């Protein structure tokens with residue numbers, strides 16, 4: 572049984588030039604190697620979900636892709652050029668976290684920060700900035716609360732604003748670090764569907780780190796699964812199998828598929844939070 576929901580994009584073909592290319596990448600902190608020999612090509616419009624055990628190096632991978640952390644070995648290019656910090660071609664959605672309820676910032680201020688380079692521009696440029704912010708707010712369905720203080724908004728509303736902030740500059744690549752954390756299931760579905768819609772419309776490549784696997788199942792073209800220094804890259808149906816996860820974790824792991832959802836049983840202790848998440852997803 573395939574877990575891919577319709578409509579599902581075709582898998583990338585070898586003919587499309589990757590926008591992001593990681594070749595033989597390795598990352599180590601001191602003597603501890605998180606991953607090595609990692610090849611990952613991401614093509615425009617592709618949705619790659621990054622899953623795996625706690626501490627397996629998912630966030631560190633995003634830091635590498637953001638140009639904030641150098642590879643220990645290998646090469647990384649964005650549109651054929653070495654990745655550098657502060658690249659405007661990369662949008663970044665941070666983890667959902669609580670915003671100070673007393674902050675004077677409004678929704679549109681958060682989105683405008685995604686165009687920070689234009690902030691001190693001419694009158695004409697300021698007008699175009701305002702128009703782009705309005706358009707981004709509309710695209711994520713946040714116009715209604717754009718002028719409210721962000722601290723008063725729900726977690727899901729705040730996360731929509733973060734997505735708009737990341738997309739307002741029309742990046743070629745969107746990196747998302749646990750964007751579904753502490754959101755309820757409806758908001759998780761809403762945010763994932765929103766990111767999917769945007770990547771289809773704009774052709775943005777998406778690299779989406781998450782522990783919440785079920786919300787991304789309908790959209791992920793490919794999965795990069797990291798565990799214990801090992802990894803697998805492939806479609807949902809090839810990577811999320813009992814055989815593959817047992818190999819990665821080095822212990823028997825069972826992947827149970829039910830009504831288009833996944834439950835993973837038998838994960839080792841360091842990956843338990845993920846198992847609980849899968850349980851919660853299936854049981855609700």
Ligand SMILES: Nc1ncnc2c1ncn2[C@@H]1O[C@H](COP(=O)(O)OP(=O)(O)OP(=O)(O)O)[C@@H](O)[C@H]1O
Pocket residue numbers: 600605623624625626627628629630631632
């Ligand atoms: N600057 C650093 N120096 C040394 N070790 C680090 C540093 N940053 C992260 N680590 C370690 O590297 C490992 C991978 O961390 P990372 O945050 O990338 O994992 P993760 O897969 O995102 O984990 P989680 O799912 O728990 O968020 C962890 O064991 C972490 O403690």
